[in-house]
Amino acid sequence: MRALVKVEAARGLTMRQEPAPVPGPDDVIVKVKKTGICGTDVHIYKWDEWAQKTIPVPMIVGHEYAGEIVEVGSHVKNLAVGMRVSGEGHVVGTKSRAVRAGHFHLDPETQGIGVNIPGAFADYVRIPAFNVVPLPDDIDDELGAILDPLGNAVHTALSFNLIGEDVIVTGAGPIGIMAAAIARHVGARHVVITDVNPTRLALAGRVADITPVNITEEDLKSVMARLKMAEGFDVGLEMSGQEAAFQQMTDHMVMGGRIAFLGIPSRPFVVDWAKLVFKVLTIKCIYGREMFETWYKMLAMLQSGLNVRPVITHRLRAEDYVDGFETMIRGESGKIVLEW
Numbered sequence: 001m002r003a004l005v006k007v008e009a010a011r012g013l014t015m016r017q018e019p020a021p022v023p024g025p026d027d028v029i030v031k032v033k034k035t036g037i038c039g040t041d042v043h044i045y046k047w048d049e050w051a052q053k054t055i056p057v058p059m060i061v062g063h064e065y066a067g068e069i070v071e072v073g074s075h076v077k078n079l080a081v082g083m084r085v086s087g088e089g090h091v092v093g094t095k096s097r098a099v100r101a102g103h104f105h106l107d108p109e110t111q112g113i114g115v116n117i118p119g120a121f122a123d124y125v126r127i128p129a130f131n132v133v134p135l136p137d138d139i140d141d142e143l144g145a146i147l148d149p150l151g152n153a154v155h156t157a158l159s160f161n162l163i164g165e166d167v168i169v170t171g172a173g174p175i176g177i178m179a180a181a182i183a184r185h186v187g188a189r190h191v192v193i194t195d196v197n198p199t200r201l202a203l204a205g206r207v208a209d210i211t212p213v214n215i216t217e218e219d220l221k222s223v224m225a226r227l228k229m230a231e232g233f234d235v236g237l238e239m240s241g242q243e244a245a246f247q248q249m250t251d252h253m254v255m256g257g258r259i260a261f262l263g264i265p266s267r268p269f270v271v272d273w274a275k276l277v278f279k280v281l282t283i284k285c286i287y288g289r290e291m292f293e294t295w296y297k298m299l300a301m302l303q304s305g306l307n308v309r310p311v312i313t314h315r316l317r318a319e320d321y322v323d324g325f326e327t328m329i330r331g332e333s334g335k336i337v338l339e340w
């Protein structure tokens with residue numbers, strides 16, 4: 001089969017032939033139809049410090065996918081050949097306290113598809129049956145391929161009650177834009193999204209009825225005045241991983257404000273904890289999706305009018321992956337979907 005492989009410890013990826021996977025008793029094999037390129041894949045492509053520490057080579061990459069089950073393992077029940085599916089990219093164990101309490105997303109032994117175990121940028125991928133999420137008929141493969149990052153956005157955005165609240169999202173990458181769209185969908189009052197990249201902010205404005213702010217041109221005080229907001233933002237969703245963005249956010253939160261932090265800073269940074277304490281802020285860190293409550297909520301919201309499709313800006317053949325990765329690196333895209 002065709003597969004996109006990190007062949008050696010250097011920049012880039014290689015499309016090459018690999019043996020097709022064989023299912024274990026508790027696995028299914030999925031014929032991959034569409035995949036999304038994630039920022040994690042870009043780290044692996046660029047072979048940055050994180051990737052060098054994390055990714056064994058060779059490794060088939062990719063973890064955002066939708067496709068069709070073509071084979072099921074001998075123990076698998078309730079799934080069948082021909083079902084359209086996506087699935088959770090974090091594969092959990094059975095031993096930890098968290099898993100045994102049913103908190104699967106908190107398992108310290110989590111392995112990532114396309115990170116620690118063979119991934120979905122291939123004609124076929126092997127997935128534990130537990131991880132499979134069947135796709136309803138009204139969720140097509142293209143949307144199915146971006147449910148993983150949409151799940152990050154859903155998990156973050158639904159961490160706090162947003163009804164009637166003023167929300168700030170820092171970082172208008174694909175996940176930030178989708179989180180802002182969710183905040184609007186579930187009934188926030190004002191949803192402000194900041195970035196430094198005008199292309200991304202223009203995309204944000206096209207995806208949902210939100211207020212994009214180029215933080216290099218307008219400060220948040222004047223945005224608050226424009227929106228007639230007296231005290232500050234009630235909820236913050238950090239989606240950039242940037243120190244400056246977090247500081248701007250904390251400077252403009254209300255007393256008792258709540259922040260959900262998804263962004264991954266590339267290096268440690270100093271935080272003015274005294275300021276946070278005197279503002280009585282709550283900060284919740286987010287990793288991945290809740291299994292499987294986030295998946296349930298996300299499918300339900302897509303079926304009740306949440307429209308994130310405009311965040312997909314590029315649809316490419318899998319063979320044109322280099323184009324896709326380089327466009328992402330230049331910051332000129334929303335989600336990029338590869339067709340297999």
Ligand SMILES: NC(=O)c1ccc[n+]([C@@H]2O[C@H](COP(=O)([O-])OP(=O)(O)OC[C@H]3O[C@@H](n4cnc5c(N)ncnc54)[C@H](O)[C@@H]3O)[C@@H](O)[C@H]2O)c1
Binds near residue numbers: 200265
């Ligand atoms: N915790 C998790 O499980 C998880 C999962 C996926 C992604 N992430 C992280 O979430 C973040 C969002 O993911 P993404 O794919 O949308 O990332 P992305 O890199 O595409 O988007 C980040 C955006 O932040 C913007 N930005 C840079 N400086 C800024 C500033 N000072 N103020 C506001 N915005 C600024 C960038 O221009 C970019 O558009 C990333 O940090 C990513 O690493 C975390």
